[in-house]
Amino acid sequence: MAATTITTDDLREFRMELLDDLKELLSNQSSTISKRWLKSPEVRKLLGISPGTLQNLRINGTLPYTKVGGVLYYDYEEIMTVMKENRIHNKF
Template sequence: MPATIITSDDLREFKMELLDDIKNLLSKQGNGKLKKYLKSSEVMELLQVSPGTLQNLRINGTLPYTKVGGIIYYDTEEIQKVMDANRVHHGLNS
């Protein structure tokens, strides 16, 4: 099997493609075009929580999920409902 040599130009091109992909993902999120279902890793990144915290949210029923095969999916609308339900309002009379 022949060896493949990766040049700095190849890495630079890969970097630019990766940055473009990230920009596209962020712009979709900014436009409210999040995917309908997210995997655990995506939810952990979105909510900035650890795997253990996400597991606790599942176990205690805070965050609904669907398991298909061995993959756990979370409905983005359900995540938003949980976030809204747990919103803390600090009023002047508090």
């Protein structure tokens, strides 16, 4: 089995590539979260819920929404507020 020598320059190059990849991932993530108004498919993806569950959250008043024409919009901050308010802390 042959041994491979890793130099300091190799590590420096790897570090720079890794930092570039992380910056790209973070910029992509922040651009999706910076949207204030989300449509139903985006909310379902964010929360990992089905269309029926989202409808139930609207009907029972858990999740506020705005309807413009035939499109439903949800405020990202209000979704996060609902999630925080309904957090359950188990105490053992």
